[in-house]
Amino acid sequence: MATLSASKALTLAAPLSLDSGQVLEDVQIAYETYGELAADKSNAILVTHALTGDQYLASKHPITGKPGWWERRVGSGKPIDTSRYFVICANVIGSCLGSTGPASIAPDGQPYAMRFPVITIRDMVRGLVGLLDGMGIERLHAIVGGSMGGMQALSLAANWPERAERVLVIASTSRHSAQNIAFHELGRQAIMADPNWQDGDYYASGASPDAGLAVARMAAHITYLSEDGLTDKFGRNLQDRDTKSFGFDADFQVESYLRYQGSGFTRRFDANSYLYITRAMDYFDLAEEHGGRLANAFAGSQARFCLVSFDSDWLYPTAESRHVVHALNAAGAAVSFVELSAPYGHDSFLLDVPALDRVVKGFLE
Amino acid sequence: MATLSASKALTLAAPLSLDSGQVLEDVQIAYETYGELAADKSNAILVTHALTGDQYLASKHPITGKPGWWERRVGSGKPIDTSRYFVICANVIGSCLGSTGPASIAPDGQPYAMRFPVITIRDMVRGLVGLLDGMGIERLHAIVGGSMGGMQALSLAANWPERAERVLVIASTSRHSAQNIAFHELGRQAIMADPNWQDGDYYASGASPDAGLAVARMAAHITYLSEDGLTDKFGRNLQDRDTKSFGFDADFQVESYLRYQGSGFTRRFDANSYLYITRAMDYFDLAEEHGGRLANAFAGSQARFCLVSFDSDWLYPTAESRHVVHALNAAGAAVSFVELSAPYGHDSFLLDVPALDRVVKGFLE
Known part of the structure; x- marks a missing residue:
């Protein structure tokens, strides 16, 4: 960031x-x-x-x-x-x-x-x-x-x-x-599990825990949307394909959307800030x-x-x-x-x- | 495992x-x-x-x-x-x-x-x-x-x-x-973000993507419980302490419970199996x-x-x-x-x- x-x-x-x-x-x-x-x-x-x-x-x-x-x-x-x-x-x-x-x-x-x-x-x-x-x-x-x-x-x-x-x-x-605390704890654990987190001392390392932060963001993002909203917006629609790939690419639009939300977020947000602010909310x-x-x-x-x-x-x-x-x-x-x-x-x-x-x-x- | x-x-x-x-x-x-x-x-x-x-x-x-x-x-x-x-x-x-x-x-x-x-x-x-x-x-x-x-x-x-x-x-x-797909995708991304996953080729490495798998399990586990059930079971009760620690330990019982669920799971389950079975369910x-x-x-x-x-x-x-x-x-x-x-x-x-x-x-x- x-x-x-x-x-x-x-x-x-x-x-x-x-x-x-x-x-x-x-x-x-x-x-x-x-x-x-x-x-x-x-x-x-x-x-x-x-x-x-x-x-x-x-x-x-x-x-x-x-x-x-x-x-x-x-x-x-x-x-x-x-x-x-x-x-x-x-x-x-x-x-x-x-x-x-x-x-x-x-x-x-x-x-x-x-x-x-x-x-x-x-x-x-x-x-x-x-x-x-x-x-x-x-x-x-x-x-x-x-x-x-x-x-x-x-x-x-x-x-x-x-x-x-x-x-x-x-x-x-x-x-x-x-439940609110549970979702935040999940996000914090995702960040802390990222080896780039390095107990938070990553600022000078040239690498930040983007993978963990993206997962945290994906988890939070699901909670921001309603089930019906997700169904209306994405349903089971496939992304840029007519049939399932039988692989682990983002076959479904909702997968592609979540990955985009996760990776885009890391450009503008600091993982340690995510830890501190979620903690404040949980408290x-x-x-x-x-x-x-x-x-x-x-x-x-x-x-x-x-x-x-x-x-x-x-x-x-x-x-x-x-x-x-x-x-x-x-x-x-x-x-x-x-x-x-x-x-x-x-x-x-x-x-x-x-x-x-x-x-x-x-x-x- | x-x-x-x-x-x-x-x-x-x-x-x-x-x-x-x-x-x-x-x-x-x-x-x-x-x-x-x-x-x-x-x-x-x-x-x-x-x-x-x-x-x-x-x-x-x-x-x-x-x-x-x-x-x-x-x-x-x-x-x-x-x-x-x-x-x-x-x-x-x-x-x-x-x-x-x-x-x-x-x-x-x-x-x-x-x-x-x-x-x-x-x-x-x-x-x-x-x-x-x-x-x-x-x-x-x-x-x-x-x-x-x-x-x-x-x-x-x-x-x-x-x-x-x-x-x-x-x-x-x-x-x-x-929404079901979204939660599974979150889990898969957590596993794949773990450097120990190594594109799935971790069996001979002596290290498996336990951190990512634990996060995936935590996410899934939240979906298995009701909000009321979580509130009845844990509420905002603190874990083994009388006051908040103002740190990032598991202050709340629900945090401690999720960490336990996540880490316990990695003893008995293979991360790649988690990828394949969630994919089958999403399909x-x-x-x-x-x-x-x-x-x-x-x-x-x-x-x-x-x-x-x-x-x-x-x-x-x-x-x-x-x-x-x-x-x-x-x-x-x-x-x-x-x-x-x-x-x-x-x-x-x-x-x-x-x-x-x-x-x-x-x-x-």
Whole structure:
């Protein structure tokens, strides 16, 4: 993976004290912004990204050259309207697109690699709050996030309740289930089984654990799609052939697609970052952080919440969103909740779902 | 994986002509039997095994030392009553417990490895029919199989309809879905990414692709369990510790369990066999073999069928069994169908589900 300078970056004024008890010094947060910040700084929306997401929310990705991951929803006249709002998207710590992570250079001049501290979702949000502090933004118009981005939105709402007026959580959860952890552990084991991983010290070796990372990505990718979606998209269709090869090439389109997803991913993502971020997600349990009762996390919150789930999402199914909604109700918070029908599984939050556009636009008004 | 001599083995009288067009010579089928064959040979039941199963149906596994995989259902007085029936269970070709597979020695004196022909479910059944021929058993009282075993039962019923009076298909499917293929492809890629795989030529190297095979097994294992089952069994419980380690050890019980499942599996299974058998399953599409219409597969069948699914099985969900039942109805076959409630996901067919015991026993009467 290429090293990359983000177009904008801020070094946090203070060291980050992490949930592990460790302290991270000289933390850099790479970010992108869209639209103009109002003079009273009242129109900022922070969009938080998913596991393998990044700050290139509505602008071209510097490695892949692809459009921003939410360009369909962020821009002038779009559901998150950059002619009205100042939209910020920052790479989380632990990642690899310019924010401090395992590939960053430690104070001793060598990459952190596995010396990087294990971080939590709350630690990621600490970094984002540091960025907002640096930008002088005391209160967000909204925080908006899907998947792991939703975890960050919930964590901000729970731990820095004064920092956001609106909290929009899409296709997310307040805790990782055993099955969620299992899929992540599978991915981590695939990476660690790759001899190029070398206990994480591969940055100077000229070879990175791409094979293991590709397998991890393939596993995760299956969980992002619905069974019906896979069947509709690929079924048992063959790839570039009329009959089975009776060999081990990618006979089926779905095989070819997965291989492409796996190998393409290694160009833009660092394997150690994948380890750290999946670990943070697995550790996420917002109730546990708040005395074992999720409603406690939101006690006294003045924010308005909106939870969105998708009926075909089996990674973070609707029941997980409903669980959060019940806790918000118990805490007396203002919350709306909708389960949208979309065929794409967990990935629906990234894809063309007009009903989601309407929910996002409406909630931000 | 240790090389192993099965307690009983039969070399097929004729070469096997495979679906690929290739011919396999000197095919050995390793098998176990339980109970006594009646003088008129009318009481034989063939139990077909799943992907990583074997012939040790109701007797100790020679490598693991564990009880047979269906001992709870096969034995004197049990649902498959060995005091009444002569029960046969054979290792499928392509596997590694004594039947001819990629680890077997080819005519040139070297292991087949990836020179072994790609086989299909129907090819596996060809091997089993050859075994029955060798034993002089023209007509089975029943064929019984779960998961891939059910595919073999369906294939026998479709292609050798005169060979079984009763066909019991548990937690199975008539075709692999895109999602099924995706999970298998993930496993194959994990094996092939392991440098010890060496394009399959690892038998003489002293090192086998255990790391890749363990990852493949972990991926498959997740699909065998239900989300609720995982949550009930493990939840977010920590393993041998009171607090998170903030490291990459197996903090959670589910991680420890998966690692154990993965590493234990490599002791008893050959990675190339895993490639070949998953490929056979992915190729399985019984309708495609019969002009694109599943009912054609069962036209004129005189057998009685019973299909069983489990409500928590998301690998081969109830809809797949129902699909087969509809085809059997369209073909005018005698069929009963039941969806059983059990919390264990796909693995329910192997576990303590008393309702399944009753269905098996009743159907065999």
